[in-house]
Amino acid sequence: MDKINTKHFAFLLLATGIVSLKTYPGVFMRDAGRDSWIAVTVASVLIFAFYIFIISTCKKTEVYNMREIYEKAVGKRLGDIFIALFIVNLFATLIECVSAEANSMHTNMLLETPTWYLMIFFVFPIIYTIRKEIVSIITVTVIGIILIMMAGINLGILTARYKDWSLLFPIFKDGLKFNFFVALAKILGLYGSVSITLPYLIRVRNRKSIIKHVIIALLIIIQMEIVSTTGVITTFGTVLANTMPYPKLIQTQQVSYFRFLEFGELYVMLQILGGWMLKYLISFYAMLSLLKGFGLKRKHLIWITYIVSLAAYISSYFIADNLFRLFTFFNIYSYLFLFNFIIIPLIMFTIFALKQSSSTQN
Structure with a gap:
């Protein structure tokens, strides 16, 4: 089975688009400061328009093969x-x-456990699932996202x-500065993870409800991203x-009820x-x-899986x-990410x- 439906595809979007911005918001918050939540809101509108344009183009032309779209846009070699x-x-x-998972666990929770050890139990066990068919990927993704969303609701x-909403104001206290646009670019780049799903479009069947x-x-x-940023x-x-x-890891450590229930972590x-x-x-x-589109066979892809x-x-x-x-x-x-996952796909499409x-x- 190598086909998925539009609901499965929606779960793929959720799995790729959430985690980066939530885990290390300091990358853009150091630039935008208090106005980071505004930058995230603006970037959210832009990424929404970007991805809907991508899907609408595919639906209108009835072409969902990313490689075919690139080749028809700029030729086979450049594509x-x-x-x-x-x-x-x-x-x-x-x-x-791998880096974010191992370092975040080592820095905040498992200080005595080295990152190389944490990585072993992340990288190599996943090879088993990667070598399975797309149905295994989808099954793990659907179950994982449901559990993650339940955890997010509980955390909220x-x-x-523990939240003081007055800390969001005043807006643009020092005016609209260049750093705000730097933060906006970084947020868009991290949001660009949604483009990881583009190679999966060709596998979607019954595309009537895809939009x-x-x-x-x-x-x-x-x-989720706006709530996460405002929450921090x-x-x-x-x-x-x-x-x-x-x-976010420090935020959950504040949770304490009845002086003994501390389970935010x-x-x-x-x-x-x-x-x-x-x-x-x-x-x-x-x-x-x-890589399969470059003529590589299954036996080559197995070796590539181990090497990569x-x-x-x-x-x-x-x-x-x-x-x-x-x-x-x-x-x-x-x-x-901004360049390869947002700008280039936007130009190609x-x-x-x-x-x-x-x-x-004509």
């Missing part, structure tokens, strides 16, 4: 180059997933009394929050471990799907072992849409 850049970005995503309820389910998924992602600001204020690498561990695992899994499978897993492990170890190096990578990574429109008129 293959841009697909290769997309694959490179997917590998960078694997490094992000448990942390509500409807994509809209629902995007709205869920957007509200209203709990700590931006000055204190910017001193924390992973403020349990929910956030589920969110982080589950969220990064799902994003890693979906990114890896998307990479293998695109080992390369992701080694690369992540050197990056995640140092917190400052890791956040330098996150900053670079956000711009890389726009050119493709214009060419198709022109050929239809």
Whole structure:
């Protein structure tokens, strides 16, 4: 079974679009400060328009093959180059997933456990699922997202009394500065993770309701990111929050009821471990799907799975072992995502849409 329906696709969107912005908001909050929630809101509108344009173009032209769209837009050779850049970005995503998961757990919860040890139990067990068919990927994703959303709702309820909403104001106290647009670019880049789902479009069957389910998924992602960002600001204020690498993990440590119920970390561990695992899994499978388009056979892809897993492990170890190096990578990574996951796909799909429109008129 290599086909999925539009509801499954919506879960893929949720699994790729949520975790980055929630785990390390300091990447953009250091630039936008108190106005970070406004930057997230503006970026949310832009990413919504971007992805709906992508899906609408596919639906209108009835072409859902990402490789075909790229090749028809700029030719086979240039199209293959841009697909290769997309694959490179997917590998960078694997490094992000492994590094963020291991370092966040080591920094906030398992201080005595080294990152290399945490990575072993993240990278290599996932190979088993990656080697299965798409049905396994979807099953794990659906179950994981349901549990993550339940944990998020519980966390929202448990942390509500610790928030001071006055910390969101005043808006633009020092005016609209360049740093706000820097933050906006970074947020868009991290939001660009939703483009990881583009290679899955060709596998979707019964596409009649695809726009409807994509809209629902995007709205869920957007509200989660806005609530998450405002939650961090209203709990700590931006000055204190910017001193924390992973403020969501610290936020949950405040939860205490009846002086002995302290279980906020349990929910956030589920969110982080589950969220990064799902994003890693979906990114890896998307990479293998695109590599298959270069003529690689199954036996080659099996060896590539092991080689890429080992390369992701080694690369992540050197990056995640140092917190400052890791956040330098996150900053670079956000711009890389903006370029390869937002700007290039937008250009490719726009050119493709214009060419198709022109050929239809002729």
